[in-house]
Amino acid sequence: MDQRSMAAATMSMCSRNKQKKQDGERSSSSSSGSHQQVPAGMRKGPWTEEEDAQLVWFVRLFGERRWDFLAKVSGLRRTGKSCRLRWVNYLHPGLRRGRITADEERLILELHAQYGSRWSRIARSLPGRTDNEIKNYWRTRTRKQKAANTAASASSSSTVTTTASCSGGGSPSSGGAAASSSVVTESALRGSAGDEDDAELDEASTTAASQHHHHHQQKQQEESSCYNAMDQFWNEIAAADAAAAASYYMVDGWGGAGHPAAGEPPPSPVWEYCSDYTLWRIDDEEYYKKMLDAS
């Protein structure tokens, strides 16, 4: 299963890069607005394998910082932001690929209950997983859940019970709390969820961006009090798999010593392309000086 999805992911990416428009002109409406963020002459859209290889090369030279500089020096017609994103979400050697495992899922649920939609924070506890990946996973999951609940409520007009404390006082700004309450609903209180929770989740997620930062502190306070009521639920989950989870995840950072995937070759196309990792080990300082002199 995992192998299948991993292969699919890799294949998908490779073929996508080849098949998508190579001029990088994303045809989406999102990028065609009057507010042009990407400077003229800059590429957008899917990365090619050549660009990937180039980026990996220059990240190895200069490190994971100064992305604008790196973008310029590398000759990639990409913004620094784009380079950083590509590296962090796809090219980083410590990334894991494949489906989210059951253990990871449990951890995500737990962390989401704790932190809300702070994906980067959640990702820090899942070595090799990116915030983008977790975010996508969560989105898919909530979508499925919403569909399931809608179907359930359509087929049955039975009374709908709510999950008490969390959903009740849900302000628009408490998107994380709403989302988490629906998760709890699905996992532990299957079938008893109200659709309001899911609708609220979607609405909250769309407005959360603008309000997120302003209400961070408040949210966390709300969430913490909210989830105290769910302690029993989380304790049950934790007890079921505490030992395994502890040994598996209690490592900070990608490719930690305790991580089973540590040391495995990264499966990205570029790393397959340049299979010998030592290939990248060159004299950074010397090359850096040369580059500066040349530019």
Added chain:
DNA sequence: AAATAGGGCAACCGCCTAGCT
């Protein structure tokens, strides 16, 4: 076999913050 729907995911956008001058 063709059409369609849904899922998965890469990549973008806009906003925010930290650090520097």
Added chain:
DNA sequence: TAGCTAGGCGGTTGCCCTATT
């Protein structure tokens, strides 16, 4: 202190693939 810049983050979009009809 104000302004600027780079980097980081969360939300959103849209394309490709796969499963289903």
